[in-house]
Amino acid sequence: MKKINLRTMSILVTGIALAAALSGCGPKNGIVGDPVKGMALAYSLGEGQSLTYSSSITTTMNTEQMGQAFTIDQGQDIEFTITGQGKDSEGNYISALKFDAYTQTMEGVPGMQSPDVSDVPGHVMEYIFSPQGKRIALNDPDTVMIDLGQMNGGPQPLTAMIQVLLASLPKDVKKIGDTWTDTRQDTTQRMGMDVINSSETTYTIETEETVNGYKCLKILAETTGTIDGSGETQGMQLTIEGDVETTTTVYFAYMEQKMVKQVSESFSESTVVVSGPVNMTQPVVTESKITVELVK
Amino acid sequence: MRKRLVLLTLWCGFCVLQGFSQTVPATGIDSITPEEMKAHVVFLASDQMRGRNTPSPELDSCASFIAAEFASYGLEPADPDHGYYQVFNLLRTRLGTPNSFSARISGMEKEYTIKNDFVPNHETGNGSVTDAPVVFAGYGITAPEYGYDDYTGIDAKGKVVMVFKNEPQADDPASAFEGTKNTDYAQFRVKIDNALDHGAAGIVFLPDPGDPFRRPPNSWPSLLRNPPEDAVPMTLETHTGKTLICITVGKKAAEELIAVSGKTVAELFEGIDSSGKPMSCDIPGLSVSITTTLKGDKIPVNNVVGLWEGRDPQLKDELIVIGGHYDHVGVQNDTIIFNGADDNASGTAGVLEIAEAFSEAGVHPRRTLLFIAFAGEEKGLYGSRFYAEHPLFPLENTVAMLNLDMISRNDSNEVAVIGTRSSTSLKEINEKANAEYVHLDLGYDQERYFLQSDHYSFYKKNVPVIFYNTRDTPDLHKPTDTSDKIIPEKMAKIGRLVFATAWIAAERQERPDFVKFR
Known part of the structure; x- marks a missing residue:
């Protein structure tokens, strides 16, 4: 049987494109200071303190072969609780990340099935993040796996499914009205590929706004970037190239030192090349919306 | 003897039965x-x-x-x-050189870039059209069984036709074109053959307003920033007859080209889809020059x-x-x-x-x-x-x-x-x-x-x-x-x-x- 036909291939390559698109082009730095005079922004999570968030990701991926279009819709809804467990020697927060609820759906192509995620609710892993919200580590000693099906990369660790948790904040002191630009390049591992994410983000602290009863700084981040990757997945040599545009709005409660809400919309156009015996070049467009909101 | 005859009769009967069994x-x-x-x-x-x-x-x-x-x-x-x-x-098949696309819009020359603005289709022939007049030909479909012909009332001879991808009312379950399923008329190859039948010199595929791609969808690995060396598209040769110059353009180029007609891409798209009738027209102020070059084995x-x-x-x-x-x-x-x-x-x-x-x-x-x-x-x-x-x-x-x-x-x-x-x-x-x-x-x-x-x-x-x-x-x-x-x-x-x-x-x-x- 042809395992990777046009449609099954489209699932795989759009999955790769999605993973790459989400991995590198969100805001990675943020703001600092007293809202008017300037202040340093940082998270605070005391030992035993818990923050519960709901997170929703919807993604639509489109690909085209010989003028025929295929669409795949993916959704992920998570409710998770972060509970402080202290700090490490470098001042990073160590926390227990518990999945209170988790659903993941995929549809659009015959043969595609939403994965079984019944092992996830109640599962706990270790989440270490810097005071500025940078993810230091997401450790899952039990290595919960989610089987996306043979069409879509097979079993993947749960940690690879968790794309967005807390927004990153700037190290420098910033105030309302400040605009600054951050360029960055990093390499991530996605589905067997080394993916180089290069991005330039323009940040603006737009205003102060009350959200869900919290006085928040509204931080706008507009990112343009590229993704370039190559590697091997399921025995196939893959190369990906893409351009990504992302707009993210973060609401950060500067007094309580916690993120209240983050909304991010992303658009990427990419090309995935499968070289070697399965020789195929496929264009992919990915549009996604991510919302993370404090529940309690 | 009689026994032999009986046996023979039985054998014939068996054969007949076997024959239709x-x-x-x-x-x-x-x-x-x-x-x-x-x-x-x-x-x-x-x-x-x-x-x-x-x-x-x-x-x-x-x-x-x-x-x-x-x-x-x-x-x-x-x-x-x-x-x-x-x-x-x-x-x-590989992209060769040159591949170029330019338009003369109301007398002004506009150069488009490969990858960002246009890509040659895999079906294209090697050759050029120079300063060719342009006609908008809807979806590029002639389908008598559906009572639909984009080429009615236009003369495509020697011209470059601009056509939408897909087919009319593609998202309408009640579409004459078998509802939301694509018929063969949606295929590039069928549209190219139809353009050839109408004497066209070239074809430009346009994205419709709902097309998720902003740039033309790229399926040429050589256009990547770091193309893998062994990636050469291998396709099935399904067509051995004549072909013509074919490219696909992105949304920005499509808007600029269609604007010369005094309409927008959305107006033409919605006009056809709402009526189920073609809106083909000449675009007098527009001419295009296209060169496509492929090489392959x-x-x-x-x-x-x-x-x-x-x-x-x-x-x-x-x-x-x-x-x-x-x-x-x-x-x-x-x-x-x-x-x-x-x-x-x-x-x-x-x-x-x-x-x-x-x-x-x-x-x-x-x-x-x-x-x-x-x-x-x-x-x-x-x-x-x-x-x-x-x-x-x-x-x-x-x-x-x-x-x-x-x-x-x-x-x-x-x-x-x-x-x-x-x-x-x-x-x-x-x-x-x-x-x-x-x-x-x-x-x-x-x-x-x-x-x-x-x-x-x-x-x-x-x-x-x-x-x-x-x-x-x-x-x-x-x-x-x-x-x-x-x-x-x-x-x-x-x-x-x-x-x-x-x-x-x-x-x-x-x-x-x-x-x-x-």
Whole structure:
């Protein structure tokens, strides 16, 4: 049987494109200071303190072969609780990340099935993040796996499914009205590929706004970037190239030192090349919306 | 003497009965053995065959082996020009130089860039059009059966036509163009041929407002920033006639070009979709210059085709195809062999054994049997797609296609039968054959794989199909898909089921019905 036909291939390559698109082009730095005079922004999570968030990701991926279009819709809804467990020697927060609820759906192509995620609710892993919200580590000693099906990369660790948790904040002191630009390049591992994410983000602290009863700084981040990757997945040599545009709005409660809400919309156009015996070049467009909101 | 006469009468009666009987010959069934199934798989999936990639010398060796087997069973060569081989070409195509696109918009020259603004289509010819007048031709469709013609009222001769991708009312379930399903009119190739028929010099494909791509979708690896060295698109050559200059533009270029007509892309798109009527028009202030250059090689590949002629003077013009693909995915890094024992040395072995069973049956069935080992399945059903576009016998006389793909694994008494919705009577025949001769458990829950093997090329041409498969394994498309894991006894049972089904279908007076269900 042809395992990777046009449609099954489209699932795989759009999955790769999605993973790459989400991995590198969100805001990675943020703001600092007293809202008017300037202040340093940082998270605070005391030992035993818990923050519960709901997170929703919807993604639509489109690909085209010989003028025929295929669409795949993916959704992920998570409710998770972060509970402080202290700090490490470098001042990073160590926390227990518990999945209170988790659903993941995929549809659009015959043969595609939403994965079984019944092992996830109640599962706990270790989440270490810097005071500025940078993810230091997401450790899952039990290595919960989610089987996306043979069409879509097979079993993947749960940690690879968790794309967005807390927004990153700037190290420098910033105030309302400040605009600054951050360029960055990093390499991530996605589905067997080394993916180089290069991005330039323009940040603006737009205003102060009350959200869900919290006085928040509204931080706008507009990112343009590229993704370039190559590697091997399921025995196939893959190369990906893409351009990504992302707009993210973060609401950060500067007094309580916690993120209240983050909304991010992303658009990427990419090309995935499968070289070697399965020789195929496929264009992919990915549009996604991510919302993370404090529940309690 | 009288006793002899009685015996002779009985014998004649037996022959008559045999001649119109749906009783499947035991000699045929018994000739399908686990030992022979295994021997075929061991050979086809051996390291020497290096994964039977399309194309490869090893694939050609397998084709020779299959052809020799067909000959030894007494099957006739089915291709009038190439005997046991139906030859088709794969194209390895690269972008050459130059490739350019510019427009003169109300006297102003506008240069567009490859990749960001336009890409040459894979179907394009090598050549140029210079300062050619432009006509907007809707979707580029002439479809009398739907009462729709984008070329009515315009003269495309010597001009470049600009057309939308897809077809009118593509998202409308009530669309005359078969609802939300695409008809063949949505294919680039059909639009190109229609433009050629109307004398066009070139064609520019436009994105519609709902197209998710902003830039033209790029399927040329050489346009990547860091193109992989060994990535050269390989496509099936389906068209050997004339072609013209074809490019696809992105949204920005499309808006700029259409704006010369005094309308927007959205206005034209919505105008056609809301009325179901063409809005084709000349665009007097616009001319374009396009150059496209491709370079590439043709690589011949073989389907292997053997014929077992039917005995009925009328029904022998109708045939049943029994097929399976003999290719797999080759080697990786020149060292790791993907043997493809289950996928699909097993199905190929099944085709061989069933062919032999017909030759052992002692009598020909009423209808003709055509055995095909397909190449290029793993690349995109290329072999069966080519056959369906260039059938050796009329497809309207092809009454059924039985496809064997991965029939050797999973330790149970079950075989999945996929696509049985395409024919109520063929499904019944298969169940009858199973109940009387084989007693496998038939699984009907694998329809999600309906698009993924060679039967689909026939289904698209309105041929009833059944796809036999013993489900996925963890070894699928891995070097671990090896001969030691196959279950020859199960393969033999499936082979007997297909043989019995084909026999009964070939004997019945009525041909199987066909149900278009997707």
